Amino acid sequence: MHFVRLLDDQTFEFISTYPLDTFEYGCSVLSCSFSDDNNVYYCVGTAYVLPEENEPTKGRILVFVVEDGxxxxxxxxxxxGAVYSLNAFNGKLLAAINQKIQLYKWVLREDGTHELQSECGHHGHILALYVQTRGDFIVVGDLMKSISLLIYKHEEGAIEERARDYNANWMSAVEILDDDIYLGAENNFNLFSVRKNSEGATDEERSRLEVVGEYHLGEFVNRFRHGSLVMRLPDSDVGQIPTVIFGTINGVIGVIASLPHEQYVFLEKLQTNLRKVIKGVGGLNHEQWRSFNNEKKTVDARNFLDGDLIESFLDLNRTKMDEISTAMSVSVEELCKRVEELTRLH
Structure with missing residues (x-):
């Protein structure tokens, strides 16, 4: 038996429990509101996991309201099918169900009750496991088919594919960094970023998400969230840098920051010089370790920096600091200041 439970936010005691059916598993949960309805609801997506089925063929979306606790x-x-993901979307509910993305609207019936009514959907995935949205854009992380970008068209009431990454990546999490750049994690412990190519000259170019960043993290990421682990003062330089927090199955929490170009170029140069001075544990080569690596290819990391390596500059002795300072033609004090700025992001 599985349950939906309401917990006290201070003591974490169970306040209320709703039992699911036999063989029914909770797969996703969301707090949201709908158009023309100010109530806040908890939506839960489930799947019936039957021993004789390879993949669930049945599930439910449950909508709860909390009254008197x-x-x-x-x-x-x-x-x-299984409801792998739920998102609040334009006052409606967007669900990833097996290989389909389905949009539901919240409809008031004649008897005064509400129901979820199917509006439109999009097929074309192996299993749509992870979904993020921004405006009318929907980014889907597939079991095998990497990242695809869909768009919701209001006038036609339809969801269409705008572009996709044609590489085979077994996704474990996705996130939208900005309108054009999307971040993915996959099951070989790599991170990668793709860019929407709106300026492409041909339809074929515009339909392809371009891979712009690749990096071996060495951890299995199962969640990205926009946010910060520290207080961010909006008037500071650091406060302007967007960050995404990630969580992994080993219990690691990390931060990915989108750095301004000038700062990225400076820190990349510092990272290159640090690699020459700092030797990896057991003689492992840092550049090799951070190379994007899966069953099909191994390529050098690009457009990602290793914050832990860069911050280790502050732990070096003065001789090694001077060595890097000379190589970069930047004073040790300036280097320390730039690296300390980075440490304030987490």
């Missing part, structure tokens, strides 16, 4: 089920919708 109790979970009240006010609507449910049967689905033809």
């Amino acid at each position: 109790k979970l009240q089920l006010i609507a449910e919708k049967e689905t033809k």
Whole structure:
């Protein structure tokens, strides 16, 4: 048996419990509101995991409201598969169900109750496991088919594919960094970023997400979230740098910062010089270790920096600091200041 539980935010005691059906697993959960309805709901996506089925063929979306500290089920919708992801989207509910992306609207019935009503969908995935949205754009992380970009067209009430990454990546998490750049993690412990090519000369170019960054993290990431682990003062330089937090199955929490170009170029030069001075544990080559590596290819890391390596500059003895300072033609004090700025991001 699996349950949906409401916890006290201070003591973490169970306040309310809703039992799911036998063989029914909770796959996704979301707090959201709908158009023309100010109530806040908890939506839960489930799957019936039956021993004789390779992949769930049935699931449910459950909509709860909390009244007097109790979970009240006010609507449910049967689905033809596991509801792997739920997103609030334009006042509606966007669900990833097996190989389909499905959009539901919140409809008021004549008897005063509400129901989820299917509006439109998009097929074409192996298994759509991870979904992030921004405006009308939908970014999907697939079990095998990497990242694809969909767009919701209001006038037609339709979801269409705009572009995709044609590499085979087994995704474990996705996130939208900005309108054009999307971040992915895959099951060979790599990170990569892709860019939407709006300026492409041909339809073929515009339909392809261009891989712009690759990096071996060495950790299996299962969640990205926009945010920061430290207080960010908006008037400071550091406060202007967007960050994404990631969590891994080993319990590691890390930060990915989108650096301004000038700062990136400076720190990349510092990283290159640090590699010459700092020897890896067991004689391992840092550049080799950070190379993007899967079953099909191994390529040098690009457009990612190793913050841990750069911050280790502050732990070097003065002789090694001077060595790097001379190589870069930058004073030790200036180097320390630039690296300390980086440490304030986490």
